[in-house]
Amino acid sequence: MVQVINLTKRYGQHVAVDNVSFSVEKGEIVGFLGPNGAGKTTTMNIITGYISATEGSVKVDGFDILEEPEEVKKRIGYMPEFPPLYLDMTVQEYLNFVSDIKKIDRVTKKRSMEKIMDMVKIGDVRKRLIKNLSKGYRQRVGLAQALIGAPPVLILDEPTVGLDPKQIIEIRNLIKDLGKEHTIILSSHILPEVSAVCERVLIINKGKIVASDTPENLSKRLGDTGRLAVRVAGPERQVLKLIRGLAGIKSVESTGVKEPGTVDILVEAEKDIDIRRPVFYALSRAEYPILQMKPLDLTLEEIFLQVTTQEKEVS
Amino acid sequence: MLAVFRRELRAYFLSPTGYIFMGFFLLLSGFFFAFSNLFPASPSYINVLGSITFIFLIAVPILTMRLLSEESRQKTDQLLLTSPLGVTGMVLGKYFAAVGMFLITLLATCLYPIILSFFGTIAVWEVVGGYIGFFLLGSAFISIGLFVSSLTDNQVIAAVVTFSALLFIWILDWVLQGLPTDRASGIVFACVVVAGIVALVYFSIRNIFVSVVIALIGLGGVAALYITNEFFFDGLIVRALEWFSLLKRYEDFTMGILSLSPIVYYISFSSIFVFLTVRMIEKRRWS
Incomplete structure (x- = not known):
């Protein structure tokens, strides 16, 4: 559906996107993961035809963005990082305007607008000026704008930024639903978001794609179940000694006492070994009850560190 | 294009901009109408159209400063440029909206010659010709303002630069007299x-x-x-710069002459600036 071939964007000396190639199949939900300034937005801006690439080409449904921009733009709904809203319009006027510039015919316009407003839950603010809406609502109006005209491809740049946790979950579920009918490319700098929604993840760093895999494989590869934070009711030295004696343990360290009579420890397992059960039985047998145990998610920085160093080892 | 035109025209009436433009324009033209027609009881309305052109110096920047600069500041150009609309459609829609706003204001001033016609005979075709010239002159100035607003995302800068550009055109004829012709x-x-x-x-x-x-x-x-x-x-310098002398060609209209060449001139002048605006936006996408 979307093919990106050897895409490069230079701003003077600075290379924002460096020879990026990937393709997205019909119906896929692909996540773009990367820190700020990695080139996510630039890539999306090029795919949607907002800016032009220095080199390389983008094809959507077989149409080249340079040769047939209108055909490409018809097939893409784009929600930029800052939703392009006219603050002096009401929600309904705005969506009406978007329908007009997307050349939706009058007969279906009204019905599809209702459906979209229902879907993103902005029906109750339809008569309000966009300038008086909260960030969460503006974000949804931005999403509604992208959905107008039922484009087969949706490109969403950080769709959940600035939303409260409940809204984030709603939007994620909405995106998952949309994924049944649309091809979706979304960007994020939050790992759990991408793994919750996407079928495939592209990690981009400094303008280059450093990894491309399913979230599960990526997690496995990065071993994010390998570290446990455990709070044990027991004396620090004995607990540490006990855990160190188990098989498959890479390191154990104490992170201090946060509750009287207990100790917090950080256990790191060797690769591909699940140590949760052995840790439980060992401490239980010694009658040091576990009060808390949770696997530690790797932060994005750590994943980047891992991915980038792994890439270096390969090359 | 029509959607952009409608939105833009509505935006003039939703923000103070449209009212400021209209009020300013009508205030000054009414002032001149009162002082050159009503008080001296003169039926020569064309003189008013001839002497109020200076209003453009202030009015056109008010009208055009927002057009494209606000779009890129609010990032709403992302919506327009990624829609199937095309840059030309977007620019034309905006240009015609500004011209439309100007036309509406101009229609309001038609009241003045109508008032005059109650008290005497006015040269109808002379006035019509004068209005055509006045409208074309204003449209040409608006095209300059449109172009300037595509250069920056700051409204104030757009307004000041447009004002300077118009001022330059204003004093051009006067400057030309002092330029060497050898x-x-x-x-x-x-x-x-x-x-x-x-x-x-x-x-x-x-x-x-x-x-x-x-x-x-x-x-x-x-x-x-x-x-x-x-x-x-x-005299090459003078001849080259005379091309920009929008006002010189307007003199014909105020003398009651309606000829084709200034009409073609004004329309081509506007087209060139609209075209330059399109190129400017295209270029920004490539840089």
Whole structure:
């Protein structure tokens, strides 16, 4: 559906996107993961035809963005990082305007607008000026704008930024639903978001794609179940000694006492070994009850560190 | 294009901009109408149209400063440029909206000659011709303002630059009188123009070879012209700059002459600036 071939964007000396190639199949939900300034937005801006690439080409449904921009733009709904809203319009006027510039015919316009407003839950603010809406609502109006005209491809740049946790979950579920009918490319700098929604993840760093895999494989590869934070009711030295004696343990360290009579420890397992059960039985047998145990998610920085160093080892 | 036109025209009435423009325009034109028609009881309305052109200096920047600069500041250009609309449709929609706003205001001033017609006979066709000229002149100024607002995302800068550009056109005829008209200065001017074109080419494609070739062709052209028709350079500066003298062509209209050439001139002038605006936005996407 979307093919990106050897895409490069230079701003003077600075290379924002460096020879990026990937393709997205019909119906896929692909996540773009990367820190700020990695080139996510630039890539999306090029795919949607907002800016032009220095080199390389983008094809959507077989149409080249340079040769047939209108055909490409018809097939893409784009929600930029800052939703392009006219603050002096009401929600309904705005969506009406978007329908007009997307050349939706009058007969279906009204019905599809209702459906979209229902879907993103902005029906109750339809008569309000966009300038008086909260960030969460503006974000949804931005999403509604992208959905107008039922484009087969949706490109969403950080769709959940600035939303409260409940809204984030709603939007994620909405995106998952949309994924049944649309091809979706979304960007994020939050790992759990991408793994919750996407079928495939592209990690981009400094303008280059450093990894491309399913979230599960990526997690496995990065071993994010390998570290446990455990709070044990027991004396620090004995607990540490006990855990160190188990098989498959890479390191154990104490992170201090946060509750009287207990100790917090950080256990790191060797690769591909699940140590949760052995840790439980060992401490239980010694009658040091576990009060808390949770696997530690790797932060994005750590994943980047891992991915980038792994890439270096390969090359 | 129609959607952008409608939105933009509505935006004028939703924000103070439209009212400020309209109020300012009607206040000053009413003032002139009162002082040159009503008080002296003169039926010559065309004089009013001739003397109120200075309103454009302030009114046009008010009308055009927001057009494209606000779009890129609020990032709403992302919506327009990624829609199937196309840059030309977007620019034309905006241009016609500003022109439409101007036209609405102008229609309101039609009240003045109608008032006059109750008290005497007015030269109807003279007034109609004057209005056509006035409208075309205003549209040409608006096209300059549109272009300037595509250069920056700051409304204030857009307004000030538009004002300066219009002011330059204003004093142009006066400046032209003081410029040298001899042959040598004409040749120097031609060389400066060639240098300007070469610089423009160099900074847009950064290829020394092509730039040098263009420079040689340009200078060769100047030399060839000098050999074949040396009189070409007499008063060249004045003739070249006169092209920008929008007001000079307006004089015909205020004298009651309606000829085709100034009409064509104004329409082509506006088209060129609309075209330049489109190119400017396209260029920004490539940089």
